[in-house]
Amino acid sequence: MLQIVWFKRDLRTADHGPLTLAARHGPVLPLYIIEPELWQQPDMSGRQWAFLREALQELRVDLADLGQPLVLRRGDALTVLRELLATRPIGAVWSHVETGNAWTFARDRRVAELLRRHGIPWHELRQHGIVRGRIDRDRWSQQWEALMAQPLFEAPRLARLARGIDAGALPDVPVDTLPVDPCPGRQHGGRSVAEQALYSFLQVRGERYHQEMSGPATAFASCSRLSAHLACGALSLREVVQATRRQRDKVAQRNGAPPGTWARALSAFEGRLHWHCHFMQKFESEPRIEFENLQRATVGLRDTAPDATRLGAWMRGETGWPLVDACMRALDHTGWINFRMRAMLTSVASYQLWLHWREPGLHLARRFTDYEPGIHWPQLQMQSGTTGINTLRIYNPAKQSLDHDPHGRFIRTWVPQLTNVPDRWIHTPWRMPVDLQRRCGMRIDRDYPSPLVDHEAAARLARRYIQEARRGDAARDESRRIQQRHGSRRRGRRQSAVPSHQRNLFDDGR
Ligand SMILES: Cc1cc2nc3c(=O)[nH]c(=O)nc-3n(C[C@H](O)[C@H](O)[C@H](O)COP(=O)(O)OP(=O)(O)OC[C@H]3O[C@@H](n4cnc5c(N)ncnc54)[C@H](O)[C@@H]3O)c2cc1C
Numbered sequence: 288m289l290q291i292v293w294f295k296r297d298l299r300t301a302d303h304g305p306l307t308l309a310a311r312h313g314p315v316l317p318l319y320i321i322e323p324e325l326w327q328q329p330d331m332s333g334r335q336w337a338f339l340r341e342a343l344q345e346l347r348v349d350l351a352d353l354g355q356p357l358v359l360r361r362g363d364a365l366t367v368l369r370e371l372l373a374t375r376p377i378g379a380v381w382s383h384v385e386t387g388n389a390w391t392f393a394r395d396r397r398v399a400e401l402l403r404r405h406g407i408p409w410h411e412l413r414q415h416g417i418v419r420g421r422i423d424r425d426r427w428s429q430q431w432e433a434l435m436a437q438p439l440f441e442a443p444r445l446a447r448l449a450r451g452i453d454a455g456a457l458p459d460v461p462v463d464t465l466p467v468d469p470c471p472g473r474q475h476g477g478r479s480v481a482e483q484a485l486y487s488f489l490q491v492r493g494e495r496y497h498q499e500m501s502g503p504a505t506a507f508a509s510c511s512r513l514s515a516h517l518a519c520g521a522l523s524l525r526e527v528v529q530a531t532r533r534q535r536d537k538v539a540q541r542n543g544a545p546p547g548t549w550a551r552a553l554s555a556f557e558g559r560l561h562w563h564c565h566f567m568q569k570f571e572s573e574p575r576i577e578f579e580n581l582q583r584a585t586v587g588l589r590d591t592a593p594d595a596t597r598l599g600a601w602m603r604g605e606t607g608w609p610l611v612d613a614c615m616r617a618l619d620h621t622g623w624i625n626f627r628m629r630a631m632l633t634s635v636a637s638y639q640l641w642l643h644w645r646e647p648g649l650h651l652a653r654r655f656t657d658y659e660p661g662i663h664w665p666q667l668q669m670q671s672g673t674t675g676i677n678t679l680r681i682y683n684p685a686k687q688s689l690d691h692d693p694h695g696r697f698i699r700t701w702v703p704q705l706t707n708v709p710d711r712w713i714h715t716p717w718r719m720p721v722d723l724q725r726r727c728g729m730r731i732d733r734d735y736p737s738p739l740v741d742h743e744a745a746a747r748l749a750r751r752y753i754q755e756a757r758r759g760d761a762a763r764d765e766s767r768r769i770q771q772r773h774g775s776r777r778r779g780r781r782q783s784a785v786p787s788h789q790r791n792l793f794d795d796g797r
Pocket of ligand 1: 500506511513517518559562563564627630633655658660663669670
């Protein structure tokens, strides 16, 4: 009987368990459903669609090469599946478990109910090292290792389906109301670009990864840039982990001891691949953190209705802190910014501007081509101080600027109003004497704003508010609960001997 392989965020044929296993049970109908309602959710955007569309185009060709091209349908998943069930006998539905947003989770529940009613099994396989249902956090790392060590699934030969199934068209947009979202510097999507990115990173670009990942300018080339490919599943995490380990072994043979730059870079990179699932597991286990503070004692700390002036200035890259504005504008143009700068953007919104994380989080989600709910929302909360258990990181924008863009090259690329400002003032242009401003051909508060707030005073106040919210027995009990449920376990052991205030339970380390 016909086996439906429902492609979701796993747009590849290599190491695709559902595809390989389904093909062993019968002819395969590879299906992708373009869901208009999904694309109307506030975290979705045109750049994400454009990237995904390119990946779909390539998947279609790859599946055709295996024997059966992708079948595309646009509409509500339940309606699409119901129609397919009505036209022919279906043996089973196969897919990967999706750790998506609240909308996709609710949709999956409805689909599960539909298939149950029709008596059709739905085989959901793990595509990352994330576990659905009750988990044993103490053994989580071991099961992650075990999954990553398993052999890759080989792409199967597919039997061409008999006539009667229209392949369907790939539309330009998933829904007409999706706002136009120009992103001229965006990465391209698709398996072949993803493979090239992986190869070029492991062979060439990644050598100074650990040294250059934090600089906003250097990170564009020195980071792997695999996030968007992982988010749409053009690569499996296991493929990336195994390729990295092969490269690590080669490097070890080449370098001998002591370990060279490559060895350090690859080790740092491998750690991040682990974090990918570590963060997504938190989200899988406690999905309410898409909407609510993880640490309940911090609920109500910030207004959920944000100050529109501050939020607007932050979103447009007009805060008056040059590095913050340069990052936001670079992100707008390219759809990507490195980890450190994402953390800084969030920290500035949450602490200095005292905005609730939800609206800034939605804005960043839409701007990220690599939007991955399972990483995004736990990171947003961590950088906003609402996990209740992490060390507070209130970034000083001027210091970040001095540390990571000392000569202001990145700033001048993205904030042209500051092109002629000398190095000495590029991080704090609002302090520049007026006659110098004139000589530089610009005026503060006419051509470029002064900071929205005073960093020192705002940061002090923010720290006090957060610390007050974290005090008290209820807050401490809640922190213990969070640690028990989500805390990382080094080398598979509990960390309960370490006092909670000394631990960074999100294991960030940067
Ligand atoms: C506020 C905020 C929001 C974020 N939102 C997202 C998001 O929506 N999607 C996303 O993929 N990443 C997100 N990140 C994590 C991180 O910034 C990106 O994964 C990374 O910058 C992507 O670039 P890269 O692939 O070149 O990363 P590399 O540094 O080359 O890392 C390789 C891979 O490891 C994983 N990884 C790296 N850093 C982290 C991290 N800190 N936490 C979890 N996984 C990590 C990613 O899968 C990444 O692709 C967010 C970070 C912050 C602070």
